[in-house]
Amino acid sequence: MIDPSLRDLYQEVILDHGRNPRNFHALDDASHEAHGHNPLCGDRVHLYLKIGPQGRVEDAAFEGKGCAISIASASLMTILLRGKDVPSAKHLAEAFCQLAKGAAIEAPLLPEDREQIEVMAGVSQFPMRVKCATLAWHTFEAALEGNMIPDAGPVDGGQ
Amino acid sequence: MPASLQGLLETPACGFDVERLRADFPILCREVHGKPLVYLDNAASAQKPQVVLDALAKAYAETYANIHRGAHFLSSASTLAFERARESARRFINARKAEEIVFTKGGTEAFNLVASSFGEMLCEGDEIILTEMEHHSNIVPWHFLRERKGVVLKWAPLNAEDSLDLPAYKKLLTAKTKLVAVTQMSNVLGTITPIAEIVRLAHSAGARVLIDGCQGAVHIPVDVQALDCDFYVATGHKLYGPSGIGFLYGKYEHLKQMRPYQGGGEMIEAVTKDKVSYAQPPHKFEAGTPPIAEAIGLGAALDYLSALDRKAIATHESELLAHATEELANLDRVQIFGRSPEKGALITFTTEGVHPHDVSTLLDRAGIAVRAGNHCAQPLMERLGVTASTRASFAFYNTHAEVEALVSGVRDVLEFFR
Numbered sequence: 001m002i003d004p005s006l007r008d009l010y011q012e013v014i015l016d017h018g019r020n021p022r023n024f025h026a027l028d029d030a031s032h033e034a035h036g037h038n039p040l041c042g043d044r045v046h047l048y049l050k051i052g053p054q055g056r057v058e059d060a061a062f063e064g065k066g067c068a069i070s071i072a073s074a075s076l077m078t079i080l081l082r083g084k085d086v087p088s089a090k091h092l093a094e095a096f097c098q099l100a101k102g103a104a105i106e107a108p109l110l111p112e113d114r115e116q117i118e119v120m121a122g123v124s125q126f127p128m129r130v131k132c133a134t135l136a137w138h139t140f141e142a143a144l145e146g147n148m149i150p151d152a153g154p155v156d157g158g159q
Numbered sequence: 160m161p162a163s164l165q166g167l168l169e170t171p172a173c174g175f176d177v178e179r180l181r182a183d184f185p186i187l188c189r190e191v192h193g194k195p196l197v198y199l200d201n202a203a204s205a206q207k208p209q210v211v212l213d214a215l216a217k218a219y220a221e222t223y224a225n226i227h228r229g230a231h232f233l234s235s236a237s238t239l240a241f242e243r244a245r246e247s248a249r250r251f252i253n254a255r256k257a258e259e260i261v262f263t264k265g266g267t268e269a270f271n272l273v274a275s276s277f278g279e280m281l282c283e284g285d286e287i288i289l290t291e292m293e294h295h296s297n298i299v300p301w302h303f304l305r306e307r308k309g310v311v312l313k314w315a316p317l318n319a320e321d322s323l324d325l326p327a328y329k330k331l332l333t334a335k336t337k338l339v340a341v342t343q344m345s346n347v348l349g350t351i352t353p354i355a356e357i358v359r360l361a362h363s364a365g366a367r368v369l370i371d372g373c374q375g376a377v378h379i380p381v382d383v384q385a386l387d388c389d390f391y392v393a394t395g396h397k398l399y400g401p402s403g404i405g406f407l408y409g410k411y412e413h414l415k416q417m418r419p420y421q422g423g424g425e426m427i428e429a430v431t432k433d434k435v436s437y438a439q440p441p442h443k444f445e446a447g448t449p450p451i452a453e454a455i456g457l458g459a460a461l462d463y464l465s466a467l468d469r470k471a472i473a474t475h476e477s478e479l480l481a482h483a484t485e486e487l488a489n490l491d492r493v494q495i496f497g498r499s500p501e502k503g504a505l506i507t508f509t510t511e512g513v514h515p516h517d518v519s520t521l522l523d524r525a526g527i528a529v530r531a532g533n534h535c536a537q538p539l540m541e542r543l544g545v546t547a548s549t550r551a552s553f554a555f556y557n558t559h560a561e562v563e564a565l566v567s568g569v570r571d572v573l574e575f576f577r
C-alpha cells in the first residue's frame with residue numbers, strides 16, 4: 001500500500017515530467033552551460049541556455065540522469081525559463097528554492113509562475129529530497145555565473 | 160511465497176529465537192510514519208542492544224573521568240573500563256595481545272592511520288593492490304599516498320560471478336608490491352573474499368595485507384592469528400556498538416616500527432623543547448582524549464555479539480538473504496547485483512524506470528529503511544554501469560516477515576511508477 005502522503009510529492013505532473021522530460025536534449029548554440037551533480041544520489045544535470053543579446057532566455061534544454069524529482073524539476077524549469085529576461089529568471093530560481101525548502105516566497109513572482117512551481121511544493125515535507133528538486137535551479141544559477149560545476153552541497157558520507 | 164521457502168519459515172534455525180533477540184534492541188519496536196519500523200540499512204549502521212546503551216550510560220553515570228591521567232579513583236575506574244574494552248576487541252578477533260588493538264574513531268581513521276604511518280615507509284614506485292569493490296575509505300587514503308609518495312595503485316578485478324578474480328590478483332603481485340588492501344565483504348555486492356588465500360599469496364610475494372573488516376566482522380567470526388593478516392580494520396557502529404569508535408589491529412612488530420599518526424597528549428613518552436620520544440603501541444597511535452564511553456560501549460557490543468550463537472546467526476542471515484533474493488528476482492524490472500556464491504546478508508538492486516532515491520522515499524513511507532545511492536563505492540558502480548542502486552542489508556534481528564514487507568513494498572513502488 002502506497003502511503004497517501006506520497007501523492008503530495010509525486011503529483012501526476014511530476015510523474016509525467018519525470019517519465020517524459022521536456023527539452024531533454026543538447027543545445028548546439030548554447031551561450032551558457034553548467035553541469036550539476038548531487039553526489040548523495042548520483043543525480044546529474046547538464047543545462048544548456050541560449051541567452052540572446054537582449055538578455056532574454058531564448059532557449060533552455062538539459063540532459064541528465066536522476067530521480068523523478070530532479071528530472072521533473074529540470075524539465076519544468078526549462079519550460080518556465082524560456083522567454084524570461086535574466087533578472088526575472090533569477091527571481092524565479094530564488095522563489096523555487098524558497099518554496100522547496102518550505103520557506104515563504106520573498107522573490108517577486110508572476111502568479112502563473114507561482115502556480116507552475118507550486119506542484120513541487122510537496123518536496124518541502126521530504127527534507128532528504130529537497131536537493132533533488134533544487135539541483136537544476138542551482139545549476140541554472142551556476143550557468144549564469146559561468147561556473148561549470150555548481151556547489152551541489154554535502155557529499156555522500158555513509159556506507 | 161515460493162514453496163522452497165515455506166520450510167525455513169516454519170522451522171527457525173535450531174536454537175535461534177529472533178523475537179527474543181529483537182527484544183534486546185529497544186528501537187526495533189518503534190513506528191516510522193505510522194508503520195512498524197523495518198530496518199534494512201544495517202550495512203550502513205546497525206541498531207544497538209540495551210547492553211550497549213547501559214554501558215554508555217554507566218560509563219558517564221558511574222565511572223567517568225579522563226583515562227591514563229591522574230591517580231584518582233574515577234580516572235582509574237575509567238581507565239580500567241577502557242582497557243577492558245580493548246581486551247574485548249582483542250578477544251573478538253583473537254589477536255595475540257591487547258597492545259595490538261588501536262582504538263580509532265572508526266574504520267576511516269584506521270585506514271588513514273595505516274596509509275599515513277605505514278605509508279610513510281613506502282617509496283616512489285612501490286605498489287599497492289586494491290580490489291575493484293573497495294569502499295571509498297579504503298581507496299581515498301591510498302590516493303593521498305599516491306599523490307604524496309608516488310606509489311602505484313593496482314586494481315584486482317572481479318570475475319564473471321562478482322567474486323575476486325584470484326588468478327588476476329596473483330598476476331598483479333610483484334616484487335614491488337608492498338601492501339594489499341582488500342575488503343573481507345563488499346558493502347555493495349555482498350561478496351566475501353578468500354582472505355586467507357589472499358594473505359598467503361601476498362606474503363609469499365613479500366607484501367603486507369590490510370583487511371577491511373567493516374562489513375565482514377559483523378557476519379564472519381575472525382581470527383587474525385589464523386589469517387596471519389598484518390592489519391585488520393573494524394568499525395563499532397556496524398558491530399551493534401556506538402558510532403565514533405572503531406579499531407585497527409596491527410601485528411605488534413609493525414605497530415612498533417610505524418611512526419605515530421597524530422601528535423598530542425597520551426601518545427608521548429617524554430617531550431622537551433628539543434625532542435620528543437613516543438609511547439609504546441597502542442598508545443603511540445591514540446593521541447588526545449579518546450571517545451572513552453564509546454570504546455566501553457563497543458566492548459559491551461563485542462561481548463554481546465561473542466556470547467550469541469554466531470553459527471545460528473549466520474544461518475538465519477543467509478536464509479533471509481536467500482528469501483529476499485528469490486522473491487526480488489521474481490519481480491519483473493528488478494535487477495540484482497552480486498552473484499557471488501560466497502555472499503553476506505545484503506542485496507543490492509536496481510528497478511527499471513525507477514530511480515533508487517524514489518524507491519527509498521516510497522519504502523520509507525511504508526516504514527522500511529533501505530540505502531539508496533552509490534554506497535561510497537564509485538569505482539565499483541562504474542564497473543556495474545550504474546550511478547546508483549538500492550540496498551537492503553540484514554542483521555540477525557531481521558525477520559522473514561520483514562523480507563516479505565520489503566518485497567511487497569518494492570512491488571508497490573514498481574506499480575506506482577508503471
